[in-house]
């Protein structure tokens with residue numbers, strides 16, 4: 445929906461977007477004043493303050509810190525100021541994801557819907573850049589499979605990079621329009637629709653959100669959402685859960701959308717009946733939503749609601765796996781988990797999923813354009829399989845499968861900038877690590893380690909524009925294997 449050049453025009457230093465001229469955009473008062481009533485001036489004031497900075501930690505790539513917790517998310521934390529994340533090796537190691545705090549409410553809704561510790565087939569329909577998907581991967585029970593779909597090809601590449609760095613197994617990435625769900629009726633146990641929206645909730649984080657907002661944009665987004673939701677509903681299994689969210693306050697993009705689902709028999713889930721932490725609970729035509737306003741919560745604008753589809757689904761048929769290829773046998777030695785696996789190769793890359801999902805993956809493959817049909821583990825290079833860049837960051841990498849070269853912060857930044865690492869006697873492949881966490885691969889060339897980090901993952905800037913992140917430097921945890 446957003447054009448890169450238009451965005452660049454509105455780019456400005458970090459800080460409240462709305463100190464720029466043109467705020468509030470024409471027509472906004474008419475849309476929000478009736479909704480907020482006497483709270484409206486407080487909202488406008490909050491929208492002119494600096495947005496809080498928050499991150500969500502990876503569940504197993506742990507490191508020591510002393511940050512303040514986001515109350516509604518077990519892995520969410522606030523930072524006091526916005527540092528240069530780009531120059532922090534832990535970001536590149538997938539140890540955390542920079543995400544605004546309100547959208548971390550997904551965790552509360554997930555728990556309230558009874559989804560914890562279950563083995564689910566989940567779909568994140570509008571997934572880029574990967575905030576909800578990486579959170580879902582942290583929340584889903586072991587043995588679940590997440591399909592992260594993004595319609596926009598360029599945004600899908602960003603999603604892929606972010607999820608590969610998050611490094612959790614049983615993750616599939618697709619690049620399809622929602623209409624392709626028509627070939628997958630009653631398929632998923634959980635569908636998250638984090639819909640494209642008019643973005644009022646992003647006003648203070650993103651100057652472009654202010655510049656592009658018009659009443660017509662809200663109507664256009666409402667139409668897109670109206671088309672998308674029934675497709676998602678039909679792809680949900682009986683007994684399945686649909687979570688709908690936006691980062692806007694427009695009722696036509698929120699409660700009004702959900703009324704149609706209720707009319708189709710959807711049963712509203714009441715995630716937090718007491719609406720703690722300054723949340724606002726909204727109930728309208730049988731739909732129940734939670735609203736976040738920046739004058740009430742320490743986060744941006746957000747709306748979230750959940751529904752259960754009536755009925756009960758039959759258990760899925762057990763999948764059969766075929767014989768393993770020689771490549772799969774070799775690559776299996778690099779992996780930590782002992783579950784039965786299914787491998788498939790696509791464009792010189794070998795991907796793996798838990799064998800129980802292999803039949804489902806065949807079905808998904810017929811309906812969607814799968815750009816990553818599982819976790820990538822190996823790539824074909826000069827006729828042999830070598831470890832894939834994503835495997836370096838995967839929680840499924842067996843810790844002793846490759847030698848490790850631990851880099852301090854300066855060396856890690858140099859590695860991330862694409863530089864070779866001096867060595868005494870370097871041979872074959874080794875894992876470059878920082879604080880015990882994998883960053884990427886090295887290839888020995890005698891007196892140096894050649895750098896195998898993909899071009900697209902490298903830091904292009906020479907120097908940080910803001911202060912570097914300063915985590916607590918004591919008692920580092922070891923990288924832990926996923927359970």
Ligand code: SAM
Pocket residue numbers: 445569570571572573574575576577594595596599621622638639640641668672
């Ligand atoms: N869930 C993401 C996250 O948490 O990082 C953010 C998703 S963003 C709010 C909405 C996404 O929907 C965008 O990536 C956008 O490209 C995609 N989108 C735009 N138009 C769409 C359409 N007509 N159908 C499906 N997705 C669309």
